[in-house]
Amino acid sequence: MKLIKAIIRPNKVDDLKEALAKLQIAGMTVTEVRGHGRQKGHTAMYRGREYEVTLLPKMQVETVVPDELVEPALQAIREAAHTGEIGDGRVFICPVEQSYNIRTGERET
Amino acid sequence: MNQADTAWMLVSTALVLLMTPALAFFYGGLVRSKNALNTMMMSFISLGFVGVLWAVVGYSLAFSAGNNYIGDLSRLYLRGVGLEAQGTIPHYLFMAYQGTFCIITAALISGAIVERMRFSAYLVFIVLWALFVYSPVAHWVWGGGWLADMGALDFAGGTVVHVNAGVAALVAAIVVGKRRDYPGSGLLPHNVPFTLLGAGLLWFGWFGFNAGSALAASPIAGLAFVTTFLAPMGTLVVWTLLDYARGGKPTAVGAATSIVVGLVAVTPAAGFVGPMSAIALGAIAAVPSYFGLVWRTKTSLDDSLDVVAAHGVGGTVGALLTGVFAQKALNGIADGALFGNPAQLGIQATAVAVTIIYSGVVSFILLKLIGLVIPLRVSAEDEEDGLDISNHGEEAYVHGDASSMISHEGAVKAIPALRSELA
Numbered sequence: 039m040k041l042i043k044a045i046i047r048p049n050k051v052d053d054l055k056e057a058l059a060k061l062q063i064a065g066m067t068v069t070e071v072r073g074h075g076r077q078k079g080h081t082a083m084y085r086g087r088e089y090e091v092t093l094l095p096k097m098q099v100e101t102v103v104p105d106e107l108v109e110p111a112l113q114a115i116r117e118a119a120h121t122g123e124i125g126d127g128r129v130f131i132c133p134v135e136q137s138y139n140i141r142t143g144e145r146e147t
Numbered sequence: 148m149n150q151a152d153t154a155w156m157l158v159s160t161a162l163v164l165l166m167t168p169a170l171a172f173f174y175g176g177l178v179r180s181k182n183a184l185n186t187m188m189m190s191f192i193s194l195g196f197v198g199v200l201w202a203v204v205g206y207s208l209a210f211s212a213g214n215n216y217i218g219d220l221s222r223l224y225l226r227g228v229g230l231e232a233q234g235t236i237p238h239y240l241f242m243a244y245q246g247t248f249c250i251i252t253a254a255l256i257s258g259a260i261v262e263r264m265r266f267s268a269y270l271v272f273i274v275l276w277a278l279f280v281y282s283p284v285a286h287w288v289w290g291g292g293w294l295a296d297m298g299a300l301d302f303a304g305g306t307v308v309h310v311n312a313g314v315a316a317l318v319a320a321i322v323v324g325k326r327r328d329y330p331g332s333g334l335l336p337h338n339v340p341f342t343l344l345g346a347g348l349l350w351f352g353w354f355g356f357n358a359g360s361a362l363a364a365s366p367i368a369g370l371a372f373v374t375t376f377l378a379p380m381g382t383l384v385v386w387t388l389l390d391y392a393r394g395g396k397p398t399a400v401g402a403a404t405s406i407v408v409g410l411v412a413v414t415p416a417a418g419f420v421g422p423m424s425a426i427a428l429g430a431i432a433a434v435p436s437y438f439g440l441v442w443r444t445k446t447s448l449d450d451s452l453d454v455v456a457a458h459g460v461g462g463t464v465g466a467l468l469t470g471v472f473a474q475k476a477l478n479g480i481a482d483g484a485l486f487g488n489p490a491q492l493g494i495q496a497t498a499v500a501v502t503i504i505y506s507g508v509v510s511f512i513l514l515k516l517i518g519l520v521i522p523l524r525v526s527a528e529d530e531e532d533g534l535d536i537s538n539h540g541e542e543a544y545v546h547g548d549a550s551s552m553i554s555h556e557g558a559v560k561a562i563p564a565l566r567s568e569l570a
Contacts, residue, residue, distance in 0.1 A: 047531070048333075049328055049331070049333065049531060051333070052331060052333060072546060080532065080536045080537065080540070081540055082536065082540045082541055082542065083540040083541065084541065091536060091542070094532070095181070123528070
């Protein structure tokens with residue numbers, strides 16, 4: 039069981055949800071985040087003072103999948119969130135030690 | 148000169164001017180947060196550019212003698228406009244009152260092209276549109292032009308303001324083209340309370356728009372005030388019932404929209420119809436705008452904030468219904484079809500048709516010409532990042548105590564170094 043954490047462009051979330059749904063991956067947590075990789079920021083101006091906006095808005099999609107779905111899910115994410123421009127984002131995959139369903143108390147593997 | 152009239156028109160002018168910031172809130176709430184400032188600026192900027200244009204040349208073209216189709220340049224730079232009476236109020240005040248109409252009419256168009264039109268191109272467009280479309284059409288109806296001679300009834304600007312802006316919005320939505328992610332599911336309003344606030348303030352300002360169009364503190368102003376009070380109520384009731392009847396829930400965006408539709412529809416009728424007619428007019432007007440809006444979302448027309456359904460359709464229905472519900476017993480001018488004068492309906496239809504054709508054709512030509520000089524749209528990247536940061540260098544909502552920004556002095560040193568390191 040792995041936690042997949044994808045940080046993607048905000049307008050790619052729908053495509054990503056659709057691509058994961060095709061793999062029967064329905065559960066996910068989506069968070070608005072701001073981040074900073076190689077993508078260049080913008081210059082902002084407030085009350086005569088110039089600022090560099092260095093942290094750009096991204097969406098972070100987290101989902102937990104069984105080991106055998108990690109590869110297909112990664113493939114789906116890379117296709118759905120890809121534009122080829124700088125700023126497409128990152129995917130992190132981490133091991134999950136334990137997982138419980140709160141309602142049923144059931145331990146998932 | 149009449150002092151009561153002057154006092155009422157001073158208030159009315161301020162009320163109508165408030166409608167443009169109100170429109171900014173109405174529209175601003177309906178877009179995504181990354182475009183909130185750009186959308187609101189599209190309304191606010193009209194207060195500057197269109198307002199100055201009006202004083203310099205627009206007023207002259209609309210309200211000097213000229214011929215049947217356009218005024219002349221005798222009042223260029225407000226020459227000959229002074230403290231003397233125009234009707235029963237100071238000429239200066241009359242000019243300012245009419246200016247507030249021109250400002251909001253130009254701003255109305257922005258709802259069709261938000262979230263992708265380049266701000267500079269929009270700015271040039273509304274200035275030229277105010278000059279070449281609004282000013283002549285205002286002359287036709289209010290400046291002693293041919294639609295007035297024909298007997299068209301337009302109390303406060305159903306054709307001049309709403310049909311006119313609605314058609315320009317339709318053309319602009321087509322020429323500028325749809326947003327890159329339209330019709331995606333993510334194009335949602337970011338702040339519905341703003342939209343409700345805007346609708347409320349628009350209604351408040353509209354009392355100046357309609358009751359002020361009597362140009363006097365008169366019984367007809369009282370009538371126009373009451374019809375402006377009642378018509379949107381009728382629209383709001385029917386809109387809500389339609390929501391329920393179609394198995395849905397009564398939405399706040401729907402309520403805000405319906406109030407605007409009712410106000411638009413009663414605008415040409417305000418001083419010509421009775422109170423029960425106003426409720427009926429508002430109620431009837433809900434139906435075509437409601438279904439127009441539902442239908443539009445199934446097409447590829449990205450009239451983003453439904454200017455066509457609210458102002459184009461609502462204005463047309465209101466102008467036609469004025470020809471149905473008008474009562475000579477109230478206004479002393481003309482009866483409508485319901486009171487034995489079906490010919491009035493034909494005159495109303497002609498005025499609407501002519502406005503649609505003129506505004507449609509000239510708006511199209513203006514946009515195409517501007518497009519030759521300035522790209523009408525922002526780049527794909529700027530559209531994705533949002534027009535606030537790309538066109539204005541500001542964000543409506545700065546997150547995390549501005550942790551996303553560093554001041555420029557720091558940036559100059561830190562960022563290039565960081566970038567080269569990462570590259």
